[in-house]
Amino acid sequence: MPSDFAVAKRRLRLLGLTGDDAIKAFFGGNALVSVVVLLLITIFLFREGVGFFGQNRQNLAIYRQAGLEYVEFIRAQQADHIALTRSLADLRLRYLTCLTEERQMTLAAANEALAGFDDYAGKFSDTVEPLRGLATELTEMATAIKTKFLVTQDQKEARRQLLAEGKSAEAAKVKIDEVDFATELKPLVGTLPVYRDLNREFARRLVEVAAAAPALPTADLRDRMTRLQQHVRDYVAGFPAIETRLAKWDHRRPVPWWESFTAFVFGRAWLTASFWQDWYGILPLLAGSVLVSMVALMIAVPLGVGAAVYVNQIAGVREQKFIKPGIEFIAAFPSVVLGFFGIAVLGQILRAVSQLPGLSWVPGFPYSERLNVLTAGCLLALIAVPTIFTLAEDALNNVPRAFKEASFALGASRLQTITRIVVPASLSGIVSAVLLGLGRVIGETMVVLLCAGNRIAIPDFSSGLGVVTQPVHTMTGIIAQEMGEVVRGSIHYRALFVVGLVLFLLSLAINYAAQTIVRRYRISIG
Amino acid sequence: MVSTLEPPVSALPGPRRADALIAIDHVDFYYGATQALHDITLGIEAKKVTAFIGPSGCGKSTLLRCLNRMNDLIDGTRVGRGTITIRGVDIHRPDVDVIELRKRIGMVFQKSNPFPKSIYENITYGLRLQGLKDKARLDEIVEKSLRGAALWEEVKDRLHTSGLGLSGGQQQRLCIARAIAVEPEVILMDEPCSALDPVATAKIEELIQELRARFTIVIVTHNMQQAARCSDQTAFFYLGRLIEYADTRDIFTKPANPQTEAYVSGRFG
Ligand SMILES: Nc1ncnc2c1ncn2[C@@H]1O[C@H](COP(=O)(O)OP(=O)(O)OP(=O)(O)O)[C@@H](O)[C@H]1O
Ligand SMILES: [Mg+2]
Numbered sequence: 135m136p137s138d139f140a141v142a143k144r145r146l147r148l149l150g151l152t153g154d155d156a157i158k159a160f161f162g163g164n165a166l167v168s169v170v171v172l173l174l175i176t177i178f179l180f181r182e183g184v185g186f187f188g189q190n191r192q193n194l195a196i197y198r199q200a201g202l203e204y205v206e207f208i209r210a211q212q213a214d215h216i217a218l219t220r221s222l223a224d225l226r227l228r229y230l231t232c233l234t235e236e237r238q239m240t241l242a243a244a245n246e247a248l249a250g251f252d253d254y255a256g257k258f259s260d261t262v263e264p265l266r267g268l269a270t271e272l273t274e275m276a277t278a279i280k281t282k283f284l285v286t287q288d289q290k291e292a293r294r295q296l297l298a299e300g301k302s303a304e305a306a307k308v309k310i311d312e313v314d315f316a317t318e319l320k321p322l323v324g325t326l327p328v329y330r331d332l333n334r335e336f337a338r339r340l341v342e343v344a345a346a347a348p349a350l351p352t353a354d355l356r357d358r359m360t361r362l363q364q365h366v367r368d369y370v371a372g373f374p375a376i377e378t379r380l381a382k383w384d385h386r387r388p389v390p391w392w393e394s395f396t397a398f399v400f401g402r403a404w405l406t407a408s409f410w411q412d413w414y415g416i417l418p419l420l421a422g423s424v425l426v427s428m429v430a431l432m433i434a435v436p437l438g439v440g441a442a443v444y445v446n447q448i449a450g451v452r453e454q455k456f457i458k459p460g461i462e463f464i465a466a467f468p469s470v471v472l473g474f475f476g477i478a479v480l481g482q483i484l485r486a487v488s489q490l491p492g493l494s495w496v497p498g499f500p501y502s503e504r505l506n507v508l509t510a511g512c513l514l515a516l517i518a519v520p521t522i523f524t525l526a527e528d529a530l531n532n533v534p535r536a537f538k539e540a541s542f543a544l545g546a547s548r549l550q551t552i553t554r555i556v557v558p559a560s561l562s563g564i565v566s567a568v569l570l571g572l573g574r575v576i577g578e579t580m581v582v583l584l585c586a587g588n589r590i591a592i593p594d595f596s597s598g599l600g601v602v603t604q605p606v607h608t609m610t611g612i613i614a615q616e617m618g619e620v621v622r623g624s625i626h627y628r629a630l631f632v633v634g635l636v637l638f639l640l641s642l643a644i645n646y647a648a649q650t651i652v653r654r655y656r657i658s659i660g
Numbered sequence: 661m662v663s664t665l666e667p668p669v670s671a672l673p674g675p676r677r678a679d680a681l682i683a684i685d686h687v688d689f690y691y692g693a694t695q696a697l698h699d700i701t702l703g704i705e706a707k708k709v710t711a712f713i714g715p716s717g718c719g720k721s722t723l724l725r726c727l728n729r730m731n732d733l734i735d736g737t738r739v740g741r742g743t744i745t746i747r748g749v750d751i752h753r754p755d756v757d758v759i760e761l762r763k764r765i766g767m768v769f770q771k772s773n774p775f776p777k778s779i780y781e782n783i784t785y786g787l788r789l790q791g792l793k794d795k796a797r798l799d800e801i802v803e804k805s806l807r808g809a810a811l812w813e814e815v816k817d818r819l820h821t822s823g824l825g826l827s828g829g830q831q832q833r834l835c836i837a838r839a840i841a842v843e844p845e846v847i848l849m850d851e852p853c854s855a856l857d858p859v860a861t862a863k864i865e866e867l868i869q870e871l872r873a874r875f876t877i878v879i880v881t882h883n884m885q886q887a888a889r890c891s892d893q894t895a896f897f898y899l900g901r902l903i904e905y906a907d908t909r910d911i912f913t914k915p916a917n918p919q920t921e922a923y924v925s926g927r928f929g
Contacts, residue, residue, distance in 0.1 A: 451735065536773035540835070542733060544786035544842060545763035554785070559776050 176638075183635045186628035190414060191394035193625055199315045199385050200280035201322045202411050205272040207376055207383075208329065212269050214369060215262045215340075218362070222255045225358055232352055250348040261340045264332050268325065275322045277409065283313045315385055326380060333377065337370045398632065404590045404612070406626050414629040416636060418592045422507075422606030423637075425593060426582055429511025429602050430518055430575045435568055437515065438522030442564075445523075446530040447552050458527075465520035472513045473584030481509045481585065488603065498600025503587055507602040510586040517578055518571035525570060529563020530556060566648035573644040577637065579610040586611060609637050681706040681876055682727060682846065687742035689722055691734070696722045698900045699742070704893075706845075709868060709877045711887040711908065714897035715923065720880040721770075723897070724848050727751075727878065728765040729758050746846075763790070766839035770851040772831035774823035774838070779806075779815055782823045782834060786842040801841055809837035810867050829860025836867065840875070847871065849879040853886065865890055884924055888912050896920045 151159065197203055229251060233244040289310045296305035344366045350356045401415015445457050481504035487493065489500040533556050541551040557564070587605020590612070595601050613630050620627040680703025689697035697719050704710050712720040722731070726744060729751060731737045743750050751761055763786070774782050783802045784792075792798060802819065806812040811833045815826070823834055832852055839847055849868075853861040861883075868877060868890050881887050887894055888908060895905040896917075904911065904920040915921040 534773070536769060536771060537775055539730065539733070539769065540767075540773045540775065540838075541785070543728060543730060543762055543767040543769075544789065544838070545759045546786075546789050547759055550789055554789075555775060 179631060179635050179638060183628060183631035185623075186414075186625065186632045187391075187394045187398070189625040189628060190398060191389055191391060193412065193414075194394060194397060195389045196280060196283060197411050198387065198389060200283055201272075201276040201315075201319050201385060202280060204319075204322065204380065204383050204385075205269070205276045206411075207380055208265070208269045208272060211373075211376055212262060212265055215265075218365060218369065219255070219259045221362055221365070222258055225355065225362065226251060226255060228358070229350065229355055232355065237351075254343075254346065254348050257343045258340075261336060261343055265336050268329060268332060272322060272325065273410070279313070279315070279318045279322075282311070282318070283315075286311055286313050319385055323383075329380065330377060333373055337373050340366060341370055398629075402592055404607075406616070412626070414625070414632075416609070416633060418590050419607055419609045419612055419633060420636070421592050422586065423576055423582075423608040423610065425507050425601065425606060426510045426514060426586055426608060427572060427575045429507055430514035431568065431572055433512060433515035434518035434522055434571055434575075438519045438567070438571065439526050439564055441519070442523050442526035442530055442567075443552060443557065446527050447556060448548070461523045462520050464516055467516075469517060469578060469580040470584070472516060473581045476509050476513045476581065476585035477505065480512060481505055484509055484512070497598050498603035501603040503603070503605050505585050505587040506605045507586065507593070510582045511602065513581045513585055514575045514578055517581065518575045521574050522567050522571040525567030526560075526564045529560040529567060532563065533559045562651050562654070566652045569644050569648035569651070573641050573648070576644070577610060577641055579614050582608045583611040583614050588615070609633050613637075680704055681747065682878075683743075683745045684723070684726075685743045685745070687723075687726065687744060688740035689719075689726060689731070690738050690740050691722075692736040695740070696900050697726075700902050701742075702895055702902055702905050704846075704876065704878060706876050707872065707874075708892040709872050709879060709890055711891035711894045712878065712880045712897060713882070713884070713887050713894060713923070714903075716882075718897040719900040720897055721850050724850055724878060724880055727846070727848060728762050728767055730762075730767065732758065763842055764844050765846045765848060766842065766844035768832070768835050768839055768847065768849040768852050770854055772828060772835050772855070774826070774831050774834050776822065776824055778820045779823045779826070779834060780819040782838050783841045785838065790842070805837040805841040808840050808871070809833045810863060810870075811837055827860075829856050829863060832856060832860070832864060833867065836864075836871075840871070844875065846876045846878065849877065851880050851882060854882065861886070884912075884926070896923060898923075 226248065229248060230244055233239045233247060234241060237244075239247065289308055293305045293308040293310065296302075296308065344363055347359055347363065350359055398414055398416055400417060401413055402417050403413040403415050404418050405411070405413040441457065441461060445454050449457060485501065485504050488496070488498075493499050537555050537559055538551055541555045546554070586608055588607045588611060589605040590607045593601045593604045593606055613634055616626070617630050620630065682704040684700055684702050684704075687697055687700045688695060689700075700723060712724065714720055725731045726739065727746075739752060743752065745751065746761075746765075749756065775785060777785070780802055783805050784798050787798060787801060803812060803816075806815065811830060814830060815834075818825075823831065826834060832855075836847075836852070853864050856864065865886060868879070871877060872892075879887075879890065881890075891908045893905065894908045894911040896903045896911065896915075896919075898919055904915060904917045906916070910916075911920060912924055915924060
């Protein structure tokens with residue numbers, strides 16, 4: 135007798151698959167595709183990025199071999215002098231303000247009174263002239279060597295390509311002017327005695343000029359002048375060290391492999407397409423990204439978590455119906471629109487606020503750069519709020535009602551129950567919400583590109599919290615801005631990929647941390 | 661028909677409402693539009709154990725939660741008619757501080773619900789809310805409460821580990837210790853043993869016998885033996901109405917109402 139099972143087994147088959155198999159294959163296939171795509175992207179990022187370190191080492195090697203490093207010592211010395219001149223100019227400004235505001239002088243009269251000071255400042259700045267002359271000359275020499283070497287490189291590349299195409303006859307015709315760095319550098323290094331004499335004279339003259347400071351009217355100004363003179367003495371005291379460094383410098387000293395790595399990780403400059411030397415240091419970009427994200431979180435965490443607590447614990451049903459979609463709606467704004475808003479409205483408003491006379495006690499206020507960390511941070515906060523709000527609200531929702539009831543039954547007020555039971559019990563969820571908000575913010579591109587001011591420099595932290603009023607550039611911003619115009623395969627192109635890689639690893643770490651926290655500290659409900 | 665089931669208050673075997681610690685007087689209670697309690701009148705005597713019994717959904721928990729106004733936490737609930745007074749004070753009077761009320765009326769829930777904090781912090785929670793900070797005093801109360809809940813010997817070496825690490829029965833005793841730490845007058849227990857095995861249940865019942873000297877206890881239970889063993893008075897509810905309220909012995913041996921008789925003898929419910 136045939137069993138019922140045998141009858142039921144006659145199912146529809148397609149390509150030898152039953153319906154169940156097809157469904158399994160469909161979903162399994164989708165999962166597989168996502169994993170594979172993710173893997174491919176990661177591999178691509180790594181492949182494009184990793185070549186950077188070799189190229190950067192080459193870049194650093196030329197910097198040394200062509201004598202740029204040597205010349206940089208002298209250029210730096212000159213730059214330090216310029217910084218001193220600048221503080222002198224700052225002092226002049228204070229002097230002028232003092233005269234016009236406290237002594238009620240007219241501008242013309244004040245400027246006249248400053249003639250002595252100007253004379254002093256003029257002499258001070260002129261002392262560097264001979265050194266500047268030498269530095270310019272050396273800069274040209276070093277650049278010439280570097281250019282020569284690059285031309286050789288191009289010739290080699292041309293020949294290699296011809297050979298690859300099998301045109302060996304033509305390849306042999308390509309002339310290659312090998313650069314012998316030792317001979318090329320001889321005249322450059324040969325200037326050392328000249329530099330020594332020049333430097334001694336410069337030091338003598340500078341000390342002499344600096345000492346003849348004009349009398350200043352207020353204690354504050356005198357104080358500043360004394361400090362400036364101390365700086366000058368320190369500066370001059372550093373000259374012998376520069377001379378020994380120049381004397382010891384050797385273009386043959388190899389560039390170790392890790393230097394291209396440290397130059398990237400700890401590099402304080404991101405300088406591209408420069409006539410002198412390109413630097414690929416991630417610090418200014420990292421600092422910018424971190425600073426902007428911190429400001430964003432500082433604003434978004436109280437807002438997002440506060441709103442979540444309110445909606446979950448305090449608001450009535452009708453308020454919930456209104457607030458929840460409202461906040462989640464913010465996420466619907468395209469970030470470019472937010473960025474546009476930041477440029478057109480928020481930046482202006484914040485700057486105007488910073489210039490209110492009553493607010494000058496706030497660190498960093500007043501400021502004149504409309505686009506800066508603060509402007510970008512405020513807008514990024516807006517982007518982070520929905521993420522933080524939604525996830526934190528979920529976490530609060532997961533706190534068992536029983537905890538709340540027990541707390542109320544012991545005579546706790548609503549506020550006490552929130553602060554002592556509900557929030558601590560959902561803290562892991564809230565922390566991971568904040569982390570995911572951070573991940574969202576650090577990867578955001580459009581807003582920072584439009585509103586962070588895009589100045590590539592490590593912000594000046596000496597003004598404390600006022601640092602947030604400075605413009606910065608970010609990792610995401612630089613990729614978006616520069617990727618379009620770089621040559622594929624060039625060091626610059628690869629450097630951008632490494633920045634992308636850092637960003638990717640950072641987001642990965644943040645997400646991983648968020649997940650771990652949730653898993654590790656989730657309250658087990660007994 | 662129902663009204664005939666309801667003897668006049670003066671006829672109740674328990675104390676008269678006038679001298680009861682808690683007097684529930686003609687109370688109607690609503691969840692939104694649905695009425696869950698109909699005209700409940702009963703007095704709960706001080707330093708006695710009063711049991712609420714009745715089939716599921718008859719309103720035992722609802723009435724219990726009215727006593728410390730826990731129902732306030734549910735949107736749309738209200739007492740439609742009648743009053744609940746404790747020591748002659750109407751607990752719904754506008755000048756009554758609900759927080760103060762809940763400090764004086766402790767509660768133990770059906771499902772043990774220690775906070776995700778250490779055992780020590782669980783017990784001191786209510787005290788800290790009241791602003792007590794003195795460490796020595798807190799230590800003393802923790803020990804006293806844990807001893808009071810017959811838990812001290814089992815946990816004295818792990819006071820600072822999580823309360824969630826205890827067994828179900830221990831957790832429930834921790835919740836009792838937490839409730840008695842703030843020295844309430846009344847302890848409300850909503851099926852405190854329903855999730856426990858017989859051994860743990862026996863322990864809690866023993867504990868109730870010890871606690872009755874110091875506290876007024878109201879206990880909701882589905883376990884007839886438990887009600888018979890533990891309580892002095894028993895109230896039987898059915899469909900939101902109080903059917904019979906009498907000395908426990910009488911309810912179980914000579915119930916006045918046929919429905920009560922049917923329920924306690926296990927023929928329905
Ligand atoms: N939060 C609520 N909202 C609406 N109705 C409720 C709510 N809680 C209870 N009820 C209703 O009130 C009535 C009484 O419920 P209650 O929980 O007091 O019964 P109970 O006697 O404790 O039952 P059990 O023995 O199952 O715990 C039931 O009909 C129930 O459906
Ligand atoms: Mg119940």
